[in-house]
Amino acid sequence: MNITMEDIARECGVTKMTVSRVLAGRNGVKPATRDKIMAVANRLNYEVNALARNFNSNRSGFIGIATPFDGLLGSTYFEQLFMGFRRALKDTGLDYALFDTNSAPFNDGEKLRRLYRQKRVDGLLIIALHTTDRFLGTLEELRTPMVVVGEQPECPTVCSVSCNDEHGIDLACRHLFSLGHRRIAFVEGPRDFATADRRRAAYVKFCRDHQLENPPIYTQPGDFTVRSGRDAGRALLHAKPRPTAVVAANDRMAFGVIDTARELNLSVPNDISVAGFDDLRSAADRHPSLTTVHQPVIEMGELSARTLLESINNNGIPSGQTVMEVSLAVRESTAPPPSESASI
Amino acid sequence: MNITMEDIARECGVTKMTVSRVLAGRNGVKPATRDKIMAVANRLNYEVNALARNFNSNRSGFIGIATPFDGLLGSTYFEQLFMGFRRALKDTGLDYALFDTNSAPFNDGEKLRRLYRQKRVDGLLIIALHTTDRFLGTLEELRTPMVVVGEQPECPTVCSVSCNDEHGIDLACRHLFSLGHRRIAFVEGPRDFATADRRRAAYVKFCRDHQLENPPIYTQPGDFTVRSGRDAGRALLHAKPRPTAVVAANDRMAFGVIDTARELNLSVPNDISVAGFDDLRSAADRHPSLTTVHQPVIEMGELSARTLLESINNNGIPSGQTVMEVSLAVRESTAPPPSESASI
DNA sequence: TTGTAGGCGTTATCAG
């Protein structure tokens, strides 16, 4: 039913070995033989059997991408990481296999270990943002070609590419401080994201270093959604004294804060400045455009995939933890505080 | 280096055949033998070689998901479709392989044909929204287990699951009409999306059926981005007479129109009503929340994956074109037109 | 209950 090299060989009066040589693009075959084989292969509509080829080469030809499906799959962050992966992996013939780190078998590290040991994938890119992902603790023992993206595992032997969250928040706070803001509030990310933890810690540190004695209400909980940003915004804009600036741990929550300000007829940035983190596409598109911390997400994706690829090609295990630098995109949503606020 | 069944067999003093039986979970093996084999397998940390198993079973264990990476990956639409896929495919042991329909080999249909013929995937879910995707024309000839999602190919033998765009726009227009609106404008989607074409056609038909003689400026081009919605909004809100309602071919453009209204200090919905299409998560979260057409995206995903799965299990080719119904989520962004407008 | 034989489609090795 399926055309094999054997079929072509019979038709051409050679052995399948010669056919293999031709179809694998090696030289050392007489041009006439090669042409004949190619012609027959085309005529019979031959396609290699990837299963047989993989079995033989002991490679699956798939790069596994492990990520929490709920929440990340539809995010700009994921799309951009993937863009980076593609840059690194195009022309390699490798395809992408997707795995959900939220599914049960992942949390005890089983699935991850098996994916590679069963030869289901040739390497793994792990998009891990939760500190609570138990499987991160199990990565160390697996001698598996893999790179953790977006998070820096505690074990230094696990290869990772992440970005400097602390510095990003620091940049945003400094920017507001230098504009004259002293009452700077913060909207936190969810408790179980390491990234969110670091952003909050950086805000706390900034306040301490600059002797900003903010009331506790200036730190509002959030969960990275627009809705939680709106809730936080409502609390902050009714606080006395009202903060003159808000830093949100991500852009979506910053959007929520801006929405709330609008509802209360407060102008952003004239009455209150708002800064975010992530630099989503919509951050530049909105009105007012959002001052926000830009992560080099595409570059992170590219670097991690390239690192993985090299280690696969060398039959080795990647190593090294890279922390990429972030930058501040200053836009319309931040300005000096309203003058009367200085007197409050 | 890698533990095989042979290793376990030697250790247990049986043949690899018996080991195979045990590890494949079949019965007909003496409990004592089974226990011993299991014990040794665990001790040696055995994992099946998926490549060998796949080669033997002639199945890759992957479901291919073909989609344009740029634009769809990272969209709520994609995330929700995937949620549906998972519902249908969980507990099947099948994994997901991702392929970019925007990459060169796709456009002549080559890649798609090969993916299956090379046994790289066991079936294909094709997320196709562009009419210009040339490969859609080639689907017919491939006797391949695949389902097209989100689009209805012209060839009726190609299995597909899509939704009723026309009815959605009709619902939105009727809703506005029944509120008293007569000057209803429209923001189009990109020219090469079949979905966008159908939505525009439905608007045109509605206007004709209800004798709404709108000036050409009431139909504004767009490309499904917030930015294009803003541009369209600017044109519409300066039009004389100004429309009292705007239907956008998707939510993101509706958001853009609302942004523009805000800039011009027009109230939504008091001065102008706005409706969208897609029911993104943020449609319900924003202020004002957006009246929009809800597509059952998760259900579309689930149905398409279930259909594919069945045909794979039966070694058959799926067939049938399903068009799912949409509904209108009425929210805050639509209201009766301002009273003075009736007199203009 | 267990073993033997053979095949799946490709590629590596070595001989001619």
Add this chain to the structure above:
DNA sequence: CTGATAACGCCTACAA
């Protein structure tokens, strides 16, 4: 330049 042979790891079919 081409062929013969074997190997990859698992599974099916049949035999004992």
